[in-house]
Amino acid sequence: MKQYSYPSVMTIAGFDGSGGAGIQADIKAISALGCYATSALTALPVQNTTGVKSIYPIEYMAVQEQIQAIMEDIPPKAIKIGMLHTSELVLTVVETLKKYPKTPLVFDPVMVATSGHKLIEDSTIGTIVEMLFPIIDILTPNLDEAAILAEMEIHTVEDMYSAGKKIKKLGVKNVLLKGGHLKTLELTSLFFDADDKVTAFQQEKYNTNNTHGSGCTLSSAIASYLALGESFVGAISKGQDYVHKAIFHGKDVAIGKGNGPLNHFFNPQILVKHDLV
Template structure:
């Protein structure tokens, strides 16, 4: 009898009871792209489409237990990391990932809220740069997060180019700098590749309030394509296209009273099966 396996993606991220971001967005994205999702919860925010009301921490020891449990039973083909809010949590996650150096990692460095407020302390940012950046195959900061990492204002395309180059020097393998906050007619992002080349992507902007969880969705989509054995550049390209389409198909839908979610299931794929060797 032949046996098969699914491409598995582990999401290490925070909770979103409204279903638009965090682990919930990751579960939807990974599933919609034909992969099998597993999860490790790092924090429990109480939130909806209008904002975050409070955040409850998950003990670091519990996060470690979750990681050990998943890796012992279902080692992932790729990992996506989202909300990591303490230096201790950074070190626990980095230590586990370093045990599996061949598993590709996508890190969405969640540092700034939609309101513009920093979500993590400087000590955590330092730990992230030191311990997680070298392990991640690609990091996916937005312009506000890039401004913190590059220690400069990031408000234009030229700023993005300079900031991406500076962030790459922090020890990253590659950087996808998202330009969703640009005040332009097109959405532009830059991919600073491992070979030092820079690739520019442009997408049409839509008139919509439904952007909640777009960063989570993008990073988990890239991880899903890496789990399917696409190259990093292919995964970055396909991941951005998936998010663009998910925004397009949700642009006129009303869910909640604030920033609504994307349509993750605009074209859902069946679970992919690979024959076990």
């Protein structure tokens, strides 16, 4: 009898009890795109749609053991990394993943929540740049995070080009700079690839507060499409299209009293079967 496997994607990220962001959004997006979601929890923020109330840490050894257990049993085709809020946690994840250099790593540098709450310690940023950037394959900062990394204010698309070039110089291979926070009618994102070529993506912007977890969702979608065999440009293009439609289909739904979630399951795919090698 012929056997198959599902393309698995692991998310290494923080918790969101309200279900819109973090590891919950990651699992929803990965599943909706036909991949098999596995996970390792890095932190336990207490939050809802109105913001983050507090953050409880997970033991670093527990994070390492979670990742190792999945890598040994269900090796992922791609990995999404989200909330790493301490230097020790960054080092733990880096040391664990360095053993698997062929697995594509998508890092969403979760520094500021949609609500505006800062989610990372200042001392951690230097550790991320020095230790994590060299091993990841693509970085997906929003404008708030890009402003921190590039050490400049970003108000225009031209500023985005400058910021992206500065971030590339920090040693990361590929950067997708998301322009959703610009006060423009159109949403522009810029992809800076390993050869310093810049590809612009433009989409209609919707008038809605239901964007909680959009960054988590996008990075997970990109990882999912990489697991399905897409190139970086293809994964980014399809990932952004998925998020754009998820926002559209959830834009007029009231969930919670703050920034509501996306509709991750507007068009769910059945789990993809690959031949078992």
